[in-house]
Amino acid sequence: MFTGKPRLSLNSAELPLYDQVVSQSNHEPKHQVLADELRRRIRNGHWVEGDALPSESQLSVQAGASRGTVRQALAALRSEGLITGVQGKPPVVAHAVPSQPFTTFMSFTEWALSSGRVPGQRTIELAKRPADRQVAARLELEPDTQVVQVLRLRLLDEVPAMLERSSFILPVGRLLFDFDTDTGSIFGFLREQGISLDRGQHTIDAVGADEVDSRLLGVPAGTPLLREKRLTRSRAGQAMEFSDDRYLPHLANFSIENTSEHRATLVRVPASVA
Amino acid sequence: MFTGKPRLSLNSAELPLYDQVVSQSNHEPKHQVLADELRRRIRNGHWVEGDALPSESQLSVQAGASRGTVRQALAALRSEGLITGVQGKPPVVAHAVPSQPFTTFMSFTEWALSSGRVPGQRTIELAKRPADRQVAARLELEPDTQVVQVLRLRLLDEVPAMLERSSFILPVGRLLFDFDTDTGSIFGFLREQGISLDRGQHTIDAVGADEVDSRLLGVPAGTPLLREKRLTRSRAGQAMEFSDDRYLPHLANFSIENTSEHRATLVRVPASVA
């Protein structure tokens, strides 16, 4: 096994991994800088699926770091599913499993933008009223507690794509009366206001269009719609928002890729891609 | 900072983490044994959400391992979302994000069993025939290539819940003629036969029941169904199976939980739970 000190950069002409980067960034950890650089090269196409990365000792020479630090960087990529490998062989670039970060998956606006679409919205109604039984139960409130409800038609490239029925607990929802809900992302606005929106529980099923869906989405009553029910909680675990979103299934659907090595991760994609 | 040698078990009366376990297991790595034990205690309820774990140095004493090894075990739990924490404070048990392993998500039979339901199936048809255009395209075959198609009604607790239309490439599908497709899991059978089923690409949308769906699932034509289209690939990346599964939405749906720290992970749950 290689045990020499990885200090002399005899072989690093091709890949000066670390030096240029460390000089500018004031004090990011070495392992993170290295991991970022490796991630960049994989996304770049510098290395593609199936390619072998340099060995840990080579990387440690090129990065001017100890093998432990290199292993820390590689462990990060491994946990993200970017690389695989078995003992005895250098790590290999794995099949990339697409996934979406939290905000992209929570916010229609961010999702649309990240998919290269133009998001839009037309607010139909913004009202303060007592919660009905189902909403109260979901938000873990006493029946008839006041909530703020928003009914918005969401557009993709100017075309109606989804109807959103959101209910917010009062301390959160009252902020919406100071916000033009036609201009953009409620999710983004509330986060800017310091509201903690930390996790979401989503349930996906199918439902027939009711009277309101039919009129606003422009489809016959009974048309199959793809429904996402979402409960958003604060970091402390308090229910903040409950929403019932109904998508036109030919315009948006959900996509998941899973592998024997990695558990299922969900992304929502425009239907034309799938 | 604690720098003493964590060798003397002065404080380990309460939590003998390592000793009993290592004696029986011939040679599992220490960090894995430790991680398993910690996982077990969290699932047990020995520590619940919000509880602080012992500090790294305490764990290293109790486990008779170095701090590096303890950190390796904790890193595994962290990447699974079981614990969180910030520098300066001991790790804290996090909100558990449910997820499903590969086989449970791929196989109706395994999924049903893991949900405490009784899976069943009635094979309507098993046929070898040329692939139509759509199926051929999905399986990346020339049009009119022979494939094996299975039409099965899947049951949950004896009740029809899903209609499955699967198409297998010929070298895989031919094995099914030696298998009683009414007895159980095709997925499990094929894996036993040494077929590599390594990753799946799933797309979820909604569709109205057609003539066949209507008759077999016992609902009126046009009833909204939750559809999962699935393309299964071998480890080498070859398309092996394409399936169109239609669920009764009041019997099964999909559920995802995501947090600002962890990306979306999907599970399929019986509708009554959600």
Place this chain on the structure above:
DNA sequence: CAAAGGCACTTGTCTGGACAAGTTTCCGCA
């Protein structure tokens, strides 16, 4: 009484070393 500072304790980062265990290459022998 309240703010500031010090101290003990914690996790984060990094190094250097050692051996075990798996893979690949290549050379010598049958």
Place this chain on the structure above:
DNA sequence: TGCGGAAACTTGTCCAGACAAGTGCCTTTG
């Protein structure tokens, strides 16, 4: 020529130590 085995190389595991950086508490000081 083909096969076996050693050697070189790789990753996996584990240890010990050092310092940086963040947290919480208690004491001192104004």
